Amino acid sequence: MGLPIDVLTNDKYGRYAVANKDLAAGEEVINELPVVVGPKLDTYPLCLGCLAPVDASALCSACGWPVCDAQCEKLPMHADSECKVFQACGVKFTVPTEAMGTSPQYECLTPLRLLLAKDKDPTLWDNEVKVLMTHAEKRRQNPQWGANQVNVVDFLRKKCKLESRFSEDDIHQAIGILEVNGFEARAQSGSMVLCLYPKTSMLAHNCVPNTVHSIAPTNEKGERYRIVVRAALPIPKGATLYTSYAHTLDPTMLRREHLNLSKFFECDCARCADPTELGTHMSSLKCTKCDNGIILASNPLDPSAAWKCNGYNCGNTLRGDQVRRVLAVVQADLEAADQGEGDALLGPVEAREKLLKQYKSVFHPRHALVLQLKHGLAQIYGRVDGYSLDELPDILLERKMELCRENLAALDVVAPGMSRIRGLTLYELHVPMILHARSRFQADLLSDSQLRQELAAAAAVLREAADILCLEDPTTPEGSVGLMARESLLQLQASIDSLPV
Numbered sequence: 079m080g081l082p083i084d085v086l087t088n089d090k091y092g093r094y095a096v097a098n099k100d101l102a103a104g105e106e107v108i109n110e111l112p113v114v115v116g117p118k119l120d121t122y123p124l125c126l127g128c129l130a131p132v133d134a135s136a137l138c139s140a141c142g143w144p145v146c147d148a149q150c151e152k153l154p155m156h157a158d159s160e161c162k163v164f165q166a167c168g169v170k171f172t173v174p175t176e177a178m179g180t181s182p183q184y185e186c187l188t189p190l191r192l193l194l195a196k197d198k199d200p201t202l203w204d205n206e207v208k209v210l211m212t213h214a215e216k217r218r219q220n221p222q223w224g225a226n227q228v229n230v231v232d233f234l235r236k237k238c239k240l241e242s243r244f245s246e247d248d249i250h251q252a253i254g255i256l257e258v259n260g261f262e263a264r265a266q267s268g269s270m271v272l273c274l275y276p277k278t279s280m281l282a283h284n285c286v287p288n289t290v291h292s293i294a295p296t297n298e299k300g301e302r303y304r305i306v307v308r309a310a311l312p313i314p315k316g317a318t319l320y321t322s323y324a325h326t327l328d329p330t331m332l333r334r335e336h337l338n339l340s341k342f343f344e345c346d347c348a349r350c351a352d353p354t355e356l357g358t359h360m361s362s363l364k365c366t367k368c369d370n371g372i373i374l375a376s377n378p379l380d381p382s383a384a385w386k387c388n389g390y391n392c393g394n395t396l397r398g399d400q401v402r403r404v405l406a407v408v409q410a411d412l413e414a415a416d417q418g419e420g421d422a423l424l425g426p427v428e429a430r431e432k433l434l435k436q437y438k439s440v441f442h443p444r445h446a447l448v449l450q451l452k453h454g455l456a457q458i459y460g461r462v463d464g465y466s467l468d469e470l471p472d473i474l475l476e477r478k479m480e481l482c483r484e485n486l487a488a489l490d491v492v493a494p495g496m497s498r499i500r501g502l503t504l505y506e507l508h509v510p511m512i513l514h515a516r517s518r519f520q521a522d523l524l525s526d527s528q529l530r531q532e533l534a535a536a537a538a539v540l541r542e543a544a545d546i547l548c549l550e551d552p553t554t555p556e557g558s559v560g561l562m563a564r565e566s567l568l569q570l571q572a573s574i575d576s577l578p579v
């Protein structure tokens with residue numbers, strides 16, 4: 079059966095996909111295997127068979143490049159691809175001096191795999207791959223072009239003796255196709271890897287996408303890295319299908335910067351163009367010079383435009399570069415918190431709560447970076463030492479619910495419908511709702527009917543989480559949360575039914 083999309087072309091997007099029929103929320107739109115899967119450009123060594131991180135102490139017996147073991151060296155992803163090239167030219171792998179340090183030699187791998195895929199399926203290459211955008215002219219102006227020339231083009235043509243097989247342009251084209259169209263996926267090991275899906279690449283970007291996609295490293299059928307794209311919401315026939323190439327929980331300035339640097343276009347979607355980010359305030363700062371003022375970009379589509387306080391008669395302004403610096407400092411704090419590198423005396427909950435207090439005077443409570451912190455906190459309340467679910471007092475159950483609800487209020491706008499992040503946040507929310515209701519019932523603070531009502535509200539949240547997460551492949555972590563959610567829903571419903579009416 080054909081796909082429910084038509085590919086059109088316009089001046090703004092190039093080629094883009096529209097629905098050729100009405101699509102229901104959750105309905106499948108695209109389902110395809112990757113043309114290529116491989117390491118990202120800047121990666122520490124991964125096994126070339128299964129893409130798990132390795133220390134390069136085990137090497138492929140045929141080519142001398144890193145694998146986990148004799149089993150991985152036989153996997154087709156490696157054995158039928160670069161292994162033969164490295165065997166023929168005799169180029170060996172050089173172990174990076176730093177443990178988990180990045181390896182410039184790895185930069186050639188996925189472009190090489192893509193170039194070799196051309197020989198395996200020339201028709202697919204001609205019809206779907208070589209026509210993908212590369213933004214060669216813009217990329218040529220970047221310093222990265224020079225690094226690509228040395229680490230990939232010269233390495234493959236000279237060291238790997240592929241001069242007669244691939245021209246410089248061929249190799250730069252492969253790099254560009256991967257950069258502009260590649261999708262990141264999480265390997266079984268947790269490492270991020272790069273995949274190319276020509277049909278899915280047709281989806282244009284919007285910072286409020288109407289599709290969702292999931293990639294299972296190995297799905298139930300044993301297929302590797304198959305992508306399934308679905309409608310996140312009901313989409314009428316003729317509407318453009320959008321995915322997001324940026325992080326949902328980044329503010330406009332960071333999303334646009336990322337899109338500009340890595341996808342080479344200036345996003346002007348409704349979310350980017352609105353200083354309040356569609357009323358979510360995910361970019362808004364608090365004014366430090368007046369009581370209730372909020373500082374908003376005067377033109378969010380121009381990173382150098384002034385930011386102005388909206389308080390009556392305040393007049394406080396900031397330059398765009400000052401705002402960018404604040405974001406950089408906070409991004410570094412968040413990264414340190416994620417790596418557990420913050421205040422050594424504080425646990426993960428306390429460290430994040432401390433940062434939230436620190437940012438209170440700087441950011442709107444729904445600023446995207448604040449929401450990133452709140453999203454992380456909502457996950458760890460109930461999961462770390464001293465804060466396991468059965469020891470959370472009512473006040474911390476309320477805190478976990480508040481954090482989830484604040485995130486959901488923004489996600490309902492910027493990642494609406496059946497998005498994975500909404501599904502996971504709803505799942506996170508249902509547990510404290512149940513525990514909080516039961517704890518207050520036991521303390522005689524709720525009547526039978528109030529308990530029933532609150533448990534029914536938790537069941538509604540859990541049902542939505544299950545509906546969303548069960549769309550994920552059951553072999554993925556999110557898919558298995560979906561199955562747990564289904565199971566818990568049955569139990570919760572049974573316990574609601576057993577309550578006196």
Ligand SMILES: C[S@@+](CC[C@H](N)C(=O)[O-])C[C@H]1O[C@@H](n2cnc3c(N)ncnc32)[C@H](O)[C@@H]1O
Nearest residue numbers: 090091092093210211259279280282283341343
């Ligand atoms: C993955 S490709 C999409 C397919 C591409 N349009 C084609 O014709 O091959 C990504 C590129 O599409 C264009 N594009 C996608 N979404 C866009 C948007 N919202 N605004 C402007 N350009 C966009 C940009 O040139 C971007 O680098």
